Amino acid sequence: MALLEFKLPKNLTKALKITTYSPKRQQVRVLKKLLKKARFTEFGQKYRFDELLLAKNPTKKFQEYVPTYNYNKIYAEWWHKTLEGKPDICWPGVIKYFALSSGTSEAASKYIPITKDIIRANKTTMVRHFLTLTGYQDxxxxxxxxxxxxxxxxxxxxxxxxxxxxxxxxxxxxxxxxxxxxxxxxxxxxxxxxxxxxxxxxxxxxxxxxxxxxxxxxxxxxxxxxxxxxxxxxxxxxxxxxxxxxxxxxxxxxxxxxxxxxxxxxxxPLTYIETYLASEGFIAYQDKQNGKGMKLVTGNNIFFEFVPFDDQNFDSEGNMVEGARVLLLSEVEEDKDYAILLSTNAGTWRYLIGDTVRFVDKQRAEIIITGRTKHFLSLVGEHLSVDNMNKAVQLVAGELNLSIPEFTVAGEPHGTFFAHHWYVACDEHVDKELLRNRIDQTLKDLNDDYAVERDSALKNVYLDVLPEEKFLAFLRHKGKIGGQHKFPRVLKGKMHQDWREFLKTGA
Incomplete structure (x- = not known):
């Protein structure tokens, strides 16, 4: 029997009804639903969710009352209690599942709460996405x-x-x-x-x-x-x-x-369809063929906020600064990078997930992922994003007819100045110096700040070509094989040290 012949359960069929509300109105409804469900939790009591529900503008009051969180802060203040089995901390009940997530740059595992409600919501979004596939001509x-x-x-x-x-x-x-x-x-x-x-x-x-x-x-x-x-x-x-x-x-x-x-x-040929499923929730998916980006899931279980990813709101290490400017979905602009804050039915509140996105169609709430808050290089003001790196590699690989499935970049001292060090996976014969020069020049064409600094404090670019297996072997060495594990596009701190040691010793 074909999958499409199955009759969906009634409760799921009801949940799948596509609302006609605007994304802005959907978001207000989602926030009210989250506040109502969590109002008797410790978190809800501390931040007066009952009062927020009665406010004329609950979204603005929510931003006034509830602080923003990164993982370390929310774990230290709240989530550690859920790991101890205490109920009703940030979401009703006992949390029975945790997604282990270390991102791609940190060694210690993060425990992200997974509730029955978010599992149910992810299923709903998954089926909504699945049903859009019938509209794909290919x-x-x-x-x-x-x-x-x-x-x-x-x-x-x-x-x-x-x-x-x-x-x-x-x-x-x-x-x-x-x-x-x-x-x-x-x-x-x-x-x-x-x-x-x-x-x-x-x-x-x-x-x-x-x-x-x-x-x-x-x-x-x-x-x-x-x-x-x-x-x-x-x-x-x-x-x-x-x-x-x-x-x-x-x-x-x-x-x-x-x-x-x-x-x-x-x-x-295959049709390639992009989704944005993070440990914290099913955030977006490509809902039409040849779409410019992925459509945010604005009407299910996630309340979104956005922080402009710039020097005013983030420090040089990618940490959000105190008093950062936080925008609602209705306040964002197209073609600017934003870090995402999520509030969900897993007890995640105004939580910085670490990804950066760019709106390519605000009216449809359509985004592309541009990188991570800590996966960028700005040693001397070059402001090099993962999006810049991906585009440069894509353009140069096409120009030179190469397959480059993996790469990573690290910042290094160069005398009293600095340099970038590229490690590129390619199993074909390649002129390393030509590849280095073409990537460097393409980045200058894509990024004015990079071009300026290459004539100033960013004195050199190094590039090593390695077999793809070397990248996969390092992930295995770090215990990050399979599943959702990806090789980081930017190496910093301990991960950079471990990578250099691995290349020297193979262990």
Missing amino acids: IPVKSIGKGWLMLGGTTDLQKGPTYYAGDLSGISATKVPFWFQPFYKPGKSISKTKDWNLKLDKIVEEAPNWDIGFVVGVPAWIQMVMEKIIERHHLKTIHDVWPNLAFFVHGGVAFEPYKKGFERLLAK
């Missing part, structure tokens, strides 16, 4: 009704005193709706496998037994598993085993660097 309806492979973390979660913890993808896989289970691959048995390499081996062996219509995951890991399947079963392309494979749902990193490598594994 996706055959039969492929939507086939199996889907989600390459995520293990569903065999870590057991704490009163909770379970693991990758969000692993937690989500344990909660797959019954009406999706016949189509979900690799299935419950393989998904429980903790050893990432063993899990991949099982997937590779079982691949010919599945009829896969679409794949979901981080590009690097999806590409690797497809390469292994082709090699193991002596195929020319992945379509030799999955002829109905039509689209790839990805997120977390820019896809363009991987596209050339992907296309070498295919007999026919």
Whole structure:
């Protein structure tokens, strides 16, 4: 039976009704719903949620009463209590699940609360997104009704005193709706496998037994598993085993660097669809073919605020300063970078998730991800963003006909001045000096501040070309394999030290 033939449960069908309200009005309704549900929690009592609900302008009062938080602050003041099993702290009840998230630059794991309410909300958004796929001209309806492979973390979660913890993808896989289970691959048995390499081996062996219509995951890991399947079963392309494979749902990193490598594994083009699913919530998804960006989920369970990502609101290390300017959705402008604050039904309140976005269509609340607050380089005022880096690599790779699936950049001293050090993954023959010069020049063309500083205090650019496997080996070495783990585009602090040591010793 095809997936689209299933009748959705009544409560989910009701939740899926697409509201006709404007994004601004949706956001007010979402905030009121969150405040009402959490008003008897410790957090709700401290910040007088009952009073906020009676205010003429609850959104502005919410901003006046409730402080902003980063992870360290909200954990120290509130979330540590939820890990101890105490109920009704930031959200009603006991928190039974936590998503382990270390981002891509920090060593210690963060415990992000995952409530029943947010799991339910993520499912609703997932199905809303799924239903938009029928409007994509390049996706055959039969492929939507086939199996889907989600390459995520293990569903065999870590057991704490009163909770379970693991990758969000692993937690989500344990909660797959019954009406999706016949189509979900690799299935419950393989998904429980903790050893990432063993899990991949099982997937590779079982691949010919599945009829896969679409794949979901981080590009690097999806590409690797497809390469292994082709090699193991002596195929020319992945379509030799999955002829109905039509689209790839990805997120977390820019896809363009991987596209050339992907296309070498295919007999026919795939449609690439971007989503924005973070540990803190399902934030946005691409809802139409050839859309400029992803549409924010403004009418479900997330109240959004935005902080202009500039020198007035963030320090040189990417930390939000005291008294930073915070805007509502209705106050943002197109083509400017913003850091996101989220309030959700997981007890996340005015929480800085660390990502930066840019609005490409304000009326539709459509965004692109431009980087992270701590993943940028501005040693001397060059203000080099991940978006700049991605574009430069994409343009130069196309110009030189290269596949560059991974790269990372670090700032280094250069005498009394500074330099950037690029590490680029490429398994083809490449003129390293030509690549260095072309990336440097392209960045000058893209970023005026960078161009100015390259003639001043940013004295040099170094570049090393490494096999792609070296990047994956480092992630394995750090215990960051599979699931939602990505290689950081900017290396700072301990991660930079560990990378340099790894390149020297391989361990």
